[in-house]
Amino acid sequence: MITKLARNCVVAAGLAAVLGCLSPAAAADKIPVAIMEFTTKGGVTQQQMDALGDLLADTVRNLGRYRVIGSSDIKSVLLAQEKRSMVTGCNDMNCMAEIGGALGVRWMVVGNVSKFGSAYLLNIKLLDAQKVKVIGSESVKVTGGEEELLDAVPKTTRRVFTKGARVMFPRDGAATTAGAGGGGDPGLEISRQVSRPMSPGRLWGHITFWSGLGLAAFGGVGLWQGKSAADKYADGDMGAWDTSRTWTGMGFTCLGLGAAAMVTGVVLWLLDPGAEEHGTTAVLAPLPDGTGTAFTLTGRF
Incomplete structure (x- = not known):
């Protein structure tokens, strides 16, 4: 009985740390987004994947409309809920949806990067865990080494969130931006109707x-x-x-x-x-x- 109570307290504390740290007003203003760990099919070390995951999380956080739930917080909650099998080896959409349900989060970001010769293949997806579907994705071939890869991650992330914002913020219409609300990157792409100059x-x-x-x-x-x-x-x-x-x-x-x-x-x-x-x-x-x-x-x- 005491063990079960202690475990429930740990779960509650973990969820509070992940989802309840901000004030109610701030929580209402920003949408929680879970950032999963980067994965690879070869050519990239674990340390490099961790660094890319941190870079992706910082990019999403700087967009200004999202509250980032990092991979370490996700691990803590899943381990506390005794869902260790989800911590590693979760690659399909149904598994991601289950993780989103466990976290109480609808929107999730998954990324993977692999090295082929001197080039990298970078993939970033924004998922709707409730509907089990992808609402924004980009696949980019990166040449020029690790420096170019570090530049590609923020740019690709912003493009993915620009696509996903149309679903996440449907009331914003054609002028929806992934980073409106202050603190966004000046280079953020904007999805809007642009009038072309008349010839x-x-x-x-x-x-x-x-x-x-x-x-x-x-x-x-x-x-x-x-x-x-x-x-x-x-x-x-x-x-x-x-x-x-x-x-x-x-x-x-x-x-x-x-x-x-x-x-x-x-x-x-x-x-x-x-x-x-x-x-x-x-x-x-x-x-x-x-x-x-x-x-x-x-x-x-």
Whole structure:
């Protein structure tokens, strides 16, 4: 009875040390993330894996939104719960999910690194222990020795958390960042919609097309004014004849110039190198009844 009570106290103390050290406000602000030990399939020593694991944990901690549970804390809790088999040899997703359940943690990070000749293969995954699936992963070939490997671990970790943040913080939308909240790395990648600058071809296409549309609209107004003046002339207002001719001539001139400008704008759109990317297409086809020809322009302008 006393042994069982002592063991339960050790488990409670371990969980408190891992999950309850921070104040309630701080705990509510940061999401706990368990960092598992690095593993290898060869070419990397245990000391090197421990150092890489510490580097990964520091990177996650510096992102500012996460409370890191290190491998030593994980070992302490699992050993206290007499789950020694999980401490070593846990490589599959179901085992990771079980560890997450034992820790009361949903998000877990696993990494492995192996050496092949003079190159390293670095793999980092962010797991959802509740749904037993990967929400972010990166696999990177690192050349240039150990120094390059040390640089690759933080960069790869940030990319993984940028991907995972879309699931971990769904309310943040398209502007979710893995390190928002202060203390993040300045080099943190941001997942957001970025407006690409408009190419000169598309820009001048817009200018000429919409200017032509405006001229054509003004030409239509001119023809309407010419028709109104012609009606007055027909009713006996002899002075309306010159007004009708002026407006009619202006209307046809603006319609011609507007049509030419609109066609020029369309041509500039179609000749733009990014037209295919934006799905811009033009179709000129005869009408079914043979009375004319139809011109269709589709795309995102």
